[in-house]
Amino acid sequence: MAIASESQHGMWSSRLMFILAAAGSAVGLGNIWRFPYVAGENGGGAFVLVYLGCILLIGIPIMASEILIGRAGRQSPINTMIEVSAASNANPAWQGLGWMGALAGFTILSFYGVIAGWAISYIFQMGSGSFTGADAAFAGNAFSSFIGDVGSVVGWQTLFMAGTIYIAARGVGAGLETTVKYLMPALFFLLVILVLYAAFTSGKFLEGASFLFSFNVEKLTWDGVLIAMGQAFFTLSLGMGAIMAYGAYLPKGASILGTATTIALVDTAVALLSGMVIFPLVFANGLESSSGPGLMFVTLPLAFGQMEGGALFGSIFFILVTFAAITSSISLLEPAIAWLVEKRNASRVKAAILVGGVAWALGLGSAFSFNIWADFHLIGQMTFFDVMDYTSNNILLPLGGMLIALFAGWVMDDQMAREELDVSPGIYKTWQFLARFIAPLAVLVVFIMTVFA
Numbered sequence: 001m002a003i004a005s006e007s008q009h010g011m012w013s014s015r016l017m018f019i020l021a022a023a024g025s026a027v028g029l030g031n032i033w034r035f036p037y038v039a040g041e042n043g044g045g046a047f048v049l050v051y052l053g054c055i056l057l058i059g060i061p062i063m064a065s066e067i068l069i070g071r072a073g074r075q076s077p078i079n080t081m082i083e084v085s086a087a088s089n090a091n092p093a094w095q096g097l098g099w100m101g102a103l104a105g106f107t108i109l110s111f112y113g114v115i116a117g118w119a120i121s122y123i124f125q126m127g128s129g130s131f132t133g134a135d136a137a138f139a140g141n142a143f144s145s146f147i148g149d150v151g152s153v154v155g156w157q158t159l160f161m162a163g164t165i166y167i168a169a170r171g172v173g174a175g176l177e178t179t180v181k182y183l184m185p186a187l188f189f190l191l192v193i194l195v196l197y198a199a200f201t202s203g204k205f206l207e208g209a210s211f212l213f214s215f216n217v218e219k220l221t222w223d224g225v226l227i228a229m230g231q232a233f234f235t236l237s238l239g240m241g242a243i244m245a246y247g248a249y250l251p252k253g254a255s256i257l258g259t260a261t262t263i264a265l266v267d268t269a270v271a272l273l274s275g276m277v278i279f280p281l282v283f284a285n286g287l288e289s290s291s292g293p294g295l296m297f298v299t300l301p302l303a304f305g306q307m308e309g310g311a312l313f314g315s316i317f318f319i320l321v322t323f324a325a326i327t328s329s330i331s332l333l334e335p336a337i338a339w340l341v342e343k344r345n346a347s348r349v350k351a352a353i354l355v356g357g358v359a360w361a362l363g364l365g366s367a368f369s370f371n372i373w374a375d376f377h378l379i380g381q382m383t384f385f386d387v388m389d390y391t392s393n394n395i396l397l398p399l400g401g402m403l404i405a406l407f408a409g410w411v412m413d414d415q416m417a418r419e420e421l422d423v424s425p426g427i428y429k430t431w432q433f434l435a436r437f438i439a440p441l442a443v444l445v446v447f448i449m450t451v452f453a
């Protein structure tokens with residue numbers, strides 16, 4: 001069976017470009033917006049410890065699995081799963097994994113675009129200087145009245161989605177690669193500046209650090225463990241085929257395990273550094289670490305408002321958040337776009353508009369969750385937004401990741417996997433052990449314990 005050696009969609013021009021693209025996918029709202037607030041809601045240290053364990057034992061082996069399956073198949077996740085299953089004499093039903101991934105992509109993008117839209121708006125809100133000298137009450141009210149205004153929330157979401165569609169439509173080389181090549185280095189540079197700012201001005205740097213790193217395990221519940229695991233999948237972009245799609249464009253010969261480890265390290269560093277920007281500022285201003293999704297949108301404007309040049313730096317911060325979000329959202333569209341191009345022979349432009357348009361429309365439900373649908377509870381106490389966030393992070397991604405690990409570890413032709421990974425037999429066995437047993441069992445145990453504990 002002959003699987004193409006290059007992808008019809010184009011290729012990354014080097015291993016470094018793949019790392020930037022995959023790190024661009026991984027580093028996003030999950031790191032800067034979501035990680036600090038879920039860590040805050042779940043008590044800090046112990047949560048972070050579980051999260052780090054999940055990155056190491058589940059995240060890295062599954063990321064390697066996604067890349068290797070993707071590179072072996074060289075197509076959209078759905079067709080890659082069909083092709084690699086066939087080459088491995090496995091049941092074609094494994095393509096279901098590709099379908100589930102596309103579904104998860106829409107689910108995630110639906111709320112992702114809304115939050116990213118908030119970030120764009122905050123570039124201007126900060127830049128206008130309206131937070132200069134503001135107090136906590138002002139920052140809180142500014143945020144609630146902003147998200148309460150359906151027109152502006154939908155408007156900014158629409159702008160963000162249009163940008164995502166535009167970049168995706170331009171293709172792998174001219175669109176995705178060009179974007180990550182410039183935005184990722186800029187992002188790292190500015191993050192470092194902000195950490196230094198928080199360290200030198202807040203006077204609470206150690207308090208912030210000890211909140212993140214004092215591992216007091218009593219505070220941990222099984223729900224917290226599930227959320228930490230879900231966060232590990234979300235932040236690494238795992239479990240839905242985004243990294244598989246990107247892996248399809250990775251040149252032969254580039255080391256997959258080394259690459260996966262690098263991406264995980266970069267992503268973890270950005271999450272921890274974001275925490276080290278946000279928590280010192282939270283404590284310096286006497287704010288609650290557990291204030292939920294608004295943490296970044298209330299705390300940071302407030303803190304910047306107190307500093308010299310805060311309007312400028314604050315708006316730069318939100319430019320960065322927007323960049324981080326864009327390099328992630330393009331990867332959420334890629335699996336479905338690639339599939340439409342392969343299956344329907346659609347042009348990339350049409351495919352991007354169609355897929356992005358569906359994600360935008362679904363996202364309206366999340367946009368409304370903060371205003372006209374704020375009292376509408378889809379399940380239990382959860383709004384539409386909450387349900388999208390919860391099901392994707394805590395169900396679809398871990399389940400998808402578990403199945404990807406099982407496929408790579410047990411089902412995929414051993415010779416094929418071995419050739420793709422191209423490592424010493426000892427390292428291969430270690431990866432295989434993690435993919436066969438540790439990663440799937442860990443997901444299973446956490447699922448069972450959250451249901452029964």
Ligand code: TRP
Nearest residue numbers: 026028029030234235237242328
């Ligand atoms: N990892 C991104 C973040 O942390 C979000 C993301 C992009 C993602 N692509 C994904 C999450 C695919 C899950 C699957 O913001």
